[in-house]
Structure formats: structure tokens, C-alpha cells
Amino acid sequence: MIKKILIAFFCVAAHGLFAQNGTISPYSYFGIGDQRDNGAVDTQMMGGLSMYGDSIHINLGNPAAYSKLRLTAYTAGLSHKEYRLKTFTEEQNTSVTNLDYLSIGFPIARNAGFGFGIMPYSSVGYTLNSIAQNSSGAEVTNFYEGSGGLNRLYASIGFEPIKNVSLGATINYNFGTLEYQRIQSVEGVQFGTLDDRESRINGYDFKYALNYTPTIKDKYTLYTSVLVNTQGNLVSKNTETLGSFSIANGNNVEVVDVNLDASNLRNTEIKIPTRTTLGLGYGEDKKWFVGAEYSFQQMSKFENAFLGLDNVTYNDASSYALGGYWVPEYRALNGYFNRVTYRAGLRYDVTGMTVNNKEINNFGITFGLGLPLGANFSNLNLGFELGRRGTTDQNLVEESYFKINLGLSLNDRWFRKVKIN
Template identity: 40%
Template sequence: MIKKLVIVFVAFFALQMNAQEGTASPYSFYGIGSLKFKGTVENRSMGGLSIYTDSIHVNLRNPASYVGPDLKTFNNENRPVKFSIAASHNSINLKADSGSEKTSATTVDYVAMSMPLGKKLGFGLGILPYTSVGYKLEDLNSNNQVVNRYRGEGGLNKAFVGFGYQITDKLSAGIDFNYNFGTIQNTAIAFLYDDGIPIQYQTREENRSELSGLNINIGLTYKTKVNDELELQSGVTFSPKSDITSRNTRIFGTILINEQNGQELLINSINADLETQGLDKTNLTLPSRFSFGTGIGAPRKWFLGAEYTFQNTSEFSNPIVTIDNATFVNASSIAIGGFFIPDYNSFSSYWKRATYRAGIHFENTGLEINNEKINEFGISFGVGLPVGKWFSNANLGLEVGRRGTTNQNLIQENFVSFQLSLSLNDRWFEKRKYN
């Protein structure tokens, strides 16, 4: 059954990825968009904590998770094939000194799978939207008239294949090879007035960037018994700095705007000569990223951990776009979270077999606008519900948080995110007992 679901979900994801608008955040105006992927639903339900690994869930933040101990259910002969897909709905209340507005976005977040390739080797692959651009902004003059109107859409997607290797019973390592690709489109309209009355024609600038590039993510996990009851888990990941090629086009146009419905009618246009400026093909620098975390718990009962992430965002550059009032500085985040299972082997109560998760995170996004840091804070909750066999489960997550500030005429986002994932397991490789 899982093999059929893989085909259906991959086809569905491929269609949705090009159609969906993954964010409604005004802060996606900067750089290559807002970070869309923050871990699996299980990770996000624990405040973004990604150091915990087990044999029945896909962990997309650390490729060392592709390997692990064989299951007793499988007679200690192999591990399950794991498949996961997730979607989310984000509701955002945008608050500014001048007022507030509500917006929302529903997206498919990732589809991935991992499988054993032997006693000590594992393999993973998947695809996910990594960053997302989706904004509609306006500048107003003292007469409350529109001076500039900005729109943007698109983002950066990531397709990956990875391998994990069990070095010892306690230590495993892994590496992901990522292909980054996507399109970002930005539109800016400048409005002119004659004695307070809009002139007949306005000017529109359209920028389009086709992105592509490669990078890697390296991970380590370490597990050891503290005593008969407790187990210590630690994880480390590192992504070195890399470049993404951006092929750019820019079109200037004269437009006529329908006052009734806002539709834009193109009168004439001209392509900008970016080649002469050396901007037809540019390199964007993706910053390096390092994370480390550790935690302690009783296997199949509870876990509590913390994780610190540092991203050298000051390395980011995009020659095609320069914004005077915004800069990138180094980013960092702290996640604290864990889970609790009342009785994973209970026959009398379904809810005792469920996994209950919670967490909290604090983040400096690395973006500064008008000398104000754009920070994020969130608390999250989740539950993993057993479904089917081989320890498959459905995971529900809820995250409530705040991003940004109203200082310096900026916008504060108060967001609520609902997430759903299916974590499905199956046994594809089974040793023959008889010939």
C-alpha cells in the first residue's frame, strides 16, 4: 500500500509546488524569501528540535537519521522503509501603526522517504519548498495615496538525496546532496499624480530570477545509555557556504490600471540590457549553517532537549537587488522541547499510545530593517496518533508565534500555523526463511 501512496503523493506534490503561494509575509520581500522549511511536523511540534531520531520517523534536518537499530518487531533483521508527507495552513495577522490586516496561506510542505541499504547503510530522498516569496505591499504619501506598489511570488525549492552510515552502535553520520531550484518574480509600480489626480499611465518594473545550484548538509548523531532507564542523544549538522546561479530578466512597461478592478493593461514594454551591466547572470551566496543540540530521555517514554543553530547570514548577497534600509546580519535560534508517551504498548487505551509533543523557540532571523532586528518567538504543541501497522502515525501540530515589530513603521506578524503529516512505515526487505 505504501508504494502506491508514494507515487500518488509525489505526483500531487509536483503539481502543488508550482501552484502554491507558500507565504503571505511582507518580510519575504527581502533576500530570496522567508524560510519555509523548519523541520518535519514532529520537529516543529517540539519547538523546532531536530536532534531526536528513531526508527519510525523521517528526520529531514539530519541525514545521519537514515540509519539506526533494527526493530525487534522485524526479528532484529532490518529497519522499516519510512515515508512522510506534510501540509500546513498559516493564518497571519499583520499589525502596523496605521492598522491591521489578516491573511493566510495553505501549502504542501515536504514529501520524503528513507530506506535501509544494508545493516549499516541508509538512504533518503525528498523534495520540499525551502524559501517562499509572497507579498503585496504599498507605500502611501501624506494624502494617503499609493506611491509605490510591490508584489512578489515564488521561492527556492530543494530536492535531495542522502546517505547515512552507522559508524558504531552509538555514532552515525550522514550527508545530503541538495539541488536548489526555483523562480522569484518581483513587480514594482510607481504612481504619479497631477494635482492629486493619478495620471493616465503608470510605470511598472518586472524582475524575474531563475535560480539553481548545489549544496550539501552533513550530520552526526550520538546515542548512549546513561543508566538502565535513561538515554542521552546529541546531534550536529553543518551546511557550508554555497552559491546559487541566478539568471535574471528585467522588463520596464507602461501600463493603464482599471480603477474598478485594479487590472493592469500593458501599453508598451522594453527589456532592460542586464548583460551590459553584468547582471544577466549573477551568483547568490547561501550562508553556512551550524546546529548542535543534546537531550535526555527514557526510550519510548519521554524526551527533553535543547538545540542551538547559528547561520552566517551576513554572507548572503544578491547583486540584482539592493535595498537601502535593510541589511543581513548573522542569525541564530534556540529551540527547547520534547515529547511524552503515557504507555506506547497499551492495549486498553488508544490515547496512551499517542505521542504528545511541546516546545518553544527564540530566533533572530538575521534581517535588520531601519536598524530594527526582526526576531521571532513561538510556542508549539503536537500529537502523534498511531495509524495502521508497523508503527505508522498521523502527526498534528499547532504553532503560535510572533515575528517582527511595529517600531520604525514596520509590521508585526502574529501567526497561527496548523500542520499535518503522515509518517508511514512498511517492510520491503525481508529475509527468506525457506528456499
């Protein structure tokens, strides 16, 4: 019965995943939008660490961790994010709620597991206004709006060919539509101009993982991890329309399709550079764990010819994460909160994006709880993140945010031996 309920839930929730706008950040104006967190709530709340794996949770960020699965696991995640957007002169509060992932994983052999699912890859969602004066002294108003995003279907496999050494691989299929609009009006002019652009994008990338987890003194475990997310080569089919409209009533006067073939922009390639992550951790199984990760990516090689902008450049990116968990008494028979998993972490992201000659970086503090559900190893993961991105310098926007995460991880056995009397 639980499987039927879960399949129905996954189908309904997947519809919401495709329909949502996952961000309201002005920084989603750049690149392919905001690239979303690719971990489940339990790893996000440890600063986003991806090296740790166990027998009951799906690790969305590290395919080698599938080798640890001993039960079929279903997992889904939701988030709600409150923003305070601040410029040098103004301040605005807003929020967005998202479905973050839907996944299934299960063991396929001794020390081997497989999983698949869907999650957002990037999101575009912004509304911006700018007012300036032209050479004649007339006021020029530009209105910018963007929407859409890319979703990601993935399949992962992980296995342990040698004791304490796990290997894994993931194939990601990314697809979606990005839409951008710019409307300009000039004081005293009867007609305004509009520029609508759309990109339909799809393409693959791969992730490879190596985990080495030797036991120390028969009690502790050393965690080491190497992850390589290969360059994403995305194909973009583009359209653009230009037109004019009446300022008085807003009706379009004339709209024409731009001949993108003449400029070789009808079909373009977006290159997302390779990302490499190194991790090191230490802990006692089902008791405590602490770890750190470092990621780097040559964002200076990012390419998107159709949506190139003059005021943004890309430099090499890096990320730093520190986090861990603690369980007072995993097998406690009395005292529910003795079996709760307490998680916390820090993250700092050098995004590699420079806007108006200012680097755009992100800092976050994470913490959360893993709440046991019944006696079948299922749990509810609740998490929180406080963070800040951007700056008010150079007429930019500083984002302060508070994010609430809710993740459900359910476990079941698909393959039980049935005894017949």
C-alpha cells in the same frame, strides 16, 4: 497495494508543491523570500529540534538519523497558517495552506539508511502599497507584488560506523523562480511606470551531521549532535523590463528590456552563508525526551546583487530551540491515548535581517500529538504553533500567526524473506 497508492499520491502532491505560493508575508520581500521549516511535523512540534532520531520516522533535518531506520518510511506534511498582519494604523487577517514535504527513507544495511524527497526551500508572496508626497506636493503611490519560490530536491545517507556514533550527509539541489513587480503612479500624471524583475535560480548545498548517543545506566540516552549546512552558492539568471502604462485604462504604452549585461547583472551569484547547529538532549527510549539546540549563521555575508535593497541590512543570525516528547505507555494494550506521543517546544529566531533599522525576530510555541495508526508503527502527527514575528515600529509589520500541521508517516517492509514450501 499500499506502495502503488503512495506513489500515486506522491506524484499528485508533488505537482501541488511546484505550483504553490508558500507565504503571504511582507517579509518575503527580502533576501530569497521566507526560508521554510526543514523538519517533519514530529520534529517541528518539539520547537524544531533535529537531533532526535528513531527507527520509524524520517528526520528531514538530520541525515545521521537515517542510521536508525529499521523500516521503509513514507512521510508527507501539510500546513495551514492563519496570519494577523498589523501596522501602527491598520490590521488585516489572511491565511495560506501548503504542502510542506514528500519523502521516502529506508534501511540499506545494518545501521545504515538512505532517503530522498522534495520540499519547499523558500517562498515569496506579498502585496504592498506605500503612499508619499514628492517635492512638488503630488501624491506618489507605489505598488509592490512578489511571487514564486525555490524548491529543494534532496538525497540523504546515514550510517553508524562505531557504536553510538552516527554520521550523515545530505545533498540539496535548489531551484525555482522569483518574480517581483513595482508599479508607480503620480497624482495628476497621465502615465505610470512599471518595473518587472525575474530571477531563475538553481544551485547545490550540502549538510553534514554527527550524532553521539551513549547509553547512561542501561536505561537513558544522552543525545549530542553537530550539524553543518554548507554555504549555498546559487546561480541566478536575471531579466528586467521597464515600461509605462496608461492610468486611464491600464494598458502598457511602452515596455523595454533592460540591458543587464552592461551592469554585470544578467548572471549573478547568491550566497547563503553556512549554518551550524549544536544539540544536547536526554531521555528514555520510547518514553520521554527533552533537548535544546543552538544555531548560528553569518548572514552578514549574504549576497544578492540583483535584488539588493537600501532599507535592509543583514547581521549574524542565531536560533534557540527547546522541546521534547512524552509517551505514557508505548506498549499499552488498553487505552489508546496511553500510546499517543505528546510533544511540545519553544523557538526563538534572531533572523539577522534589519529593516528600517529594526531587527526582525520570531518567537513560537509548539505542541502536538503523534497518533498511532493500526499495528504497523504508522502514525498521524498533528501539530500547532503560535508565534509572532516583526514589529510595528518604523512603519513595519507585526505578524501574529497560528499554524496547524498535519503529517502522515507510514511504514512498510520492502525486502521480506519469502518462504517457499
